Amino acid sequence: MKLGARAFKTGLATAIALYVASAFGFKAGVFAAAIAAVSSIQPSIYRSIQTIIEQVQANVIGATLAIFLVLTVGNEPFLIGFGIIIVIGMCMLFKMKEDTTFIAIIAVIAIMEAPQDPFLEYAGIRFTSILIGIVSAFVVNLAFLPPKYETRLFERLTNTTNDILQWIRVTTRHLSDQPALKKEIERLNEDITRLDQTYLLFSEERIYSRRKGYRRARKLVLFRQLIHTTKKAFNVLQNLHRLDYEIEHFNKDINAQIIVEVDKTLHTHEKLILMYSGRIRKQETYPVDQLSKPKIPDLVNQLMNEYDDKERDRMKFLPLASNLMEYHNELVHLRKLLTSYLNSQ
Template identity: 50%
Template sequence: MKLGARMLKTGVAITVALYVAQLIGLNSATYAGIAAAFAIQPNIYRSFQTMLEQIYANIFGVGIAAMVVFTLGNDPVVIGFTIVIVIGICMTLKMNENTIALAIIAVLAVMETSEMMLLNLAGLRFSALTLGIVSAFLVNMLFLPPRYELRLFKSIDQLTSDILQWLRISTRHLSDDPALRTEIDRIQTELRHIDNTYLLFSEERIYRRKARMPKMRKLIIFRQMIHTSRKSLETLEAFHQYDDKVEHIPKKFQNVLVDELDKIIYSHERLLLSAMGKIKKNPTKSIEEITDPDIPHLVETLIQVYEQDEKERLALLPLASRLMEYHKEILHLQKILNSYQRFHEHLDFNFKKKRRKIMPL
């Protein structure tokens, strides 16, 4: 079993809420722990938004429950009717499921049978729930703060490496069809996870003016990295779709196709390595001339191959189109990455992984 940061934060938040409740002599410590469990969020911005939202839901739940008990009592039918009203209010305000659940707990906490004075009971329950919400926010902000920038790049780097590896295999007709299909499905799932991580990173707020512009430029670079990886996946899917046709075309075109795709793959890998600071930012011109792909030449070669066969003339043109789109995205990524490195040369992306220390034998 792998323990994630959010699991640890939930446990720490509940512990803090229970300890503080006992320290101040609050009898409803359990409700503080329940509220803390519902309030943990994946980043600080969402944690702050959730804290405000859940405090509002807590006020609605406790306030409405207290008024209903004063007027109608706490019969089970009345409690159910009150919960329906509170859920309706929360849904009207577009609150999330965890907040609605906390509002229901607030209603039940106030309307339960007790010999205590109603206002005193409502105040204690409200204090306990608010304590849990605030404890979760402080733990989320101070304990194991998320590093979505590093996590995002590592995910993009690993996913892109997998795609490019399968591209090399597919162009040489070495891939197993079921295995490739399974890998494509897995990569599509990973891309959705990367999109979610990008969203969490984009929600992080920068309050220092000097750091705000580099963060915005990083967001643009990450977005383009994801878009370029998606285009590489579409190219892989195209090779998977047209594998039989590619295998039976003239050897001349196969060689041109493999050469140009290898150049595109190299260009993509070179940009990722450049972002990590592992290669020179300004390679020599001779190397660029050798490694830069010539997609128009590839398309011309394709058309020349099928000039005498009208039926199959454009059979592989969609594949060439995918390669052109992929190359276009790589050029755009190169442009914005060079721009970032030129304006923020002193700032690091923090992509470098920590090396493990090798213990002497």
């Protein structure tokens, strides 16, 4: 089990919220402060700033509704449930996120279950306690700088891509264990999802220098294309896995050509990633255009012509042919973007 920075920040924010609420003598609102702190931790500074505004608004909405209901109709359990339904609807109307809606729900429950006398005093304490929890989480988010998402993104991208390319090599040679490959495909699919999430966090980082902002915008475009190309490679792996038995029974010449051309494609992909990371020595001109150019279109034609007289079998290989062409085209586009990016450095 690995505990990350978010677990540490959550615990610290909760402790701070409890100490501050106790210091103000808000015994009735300590629990609400702790829950608010737990639900307010965010992975980036941008999200922290965005979240604190929304959560303060949600707290105001929830508290206002709760006070109105208690003063007009009471605080019976079914009325608390009714209040929660209304506040969820209001948050949906304002297009608030789930964690923001949760703050509004906490405010409704914390205030409506408060003793009747003196009600407004208790309501004020609990409203303020929730604010303490929100602010405590915000301070912790600012105090502990988020990780370098660019570094994390590139590491995940490299590891995921390498795993996919290795499995493609094994599968084209019909050496893969099918049950093991099936599990790996499921794991790789989860890795790609995490890759998208990390890219989103990286894209949310703010740069206030115009020059750095322009350079970073180009880097975002390049990373998006790197991820997109990796997804196309994953699609090829999925189809190779599905058609492994049929491809194994092709004639030897086509099997040999599949291995040669796919290996060229994988080599191109690997070399492009190495070029971006700076592991390939700089020359007068970057050797992007000197990479081997796989003849994927010719390979696709051969695949489709293998069953030219059998339309049903021919259609079976259409997804693989399409994936190979898409992968090839994305690599060509990545090559152009990388050439432009490296020449601008």
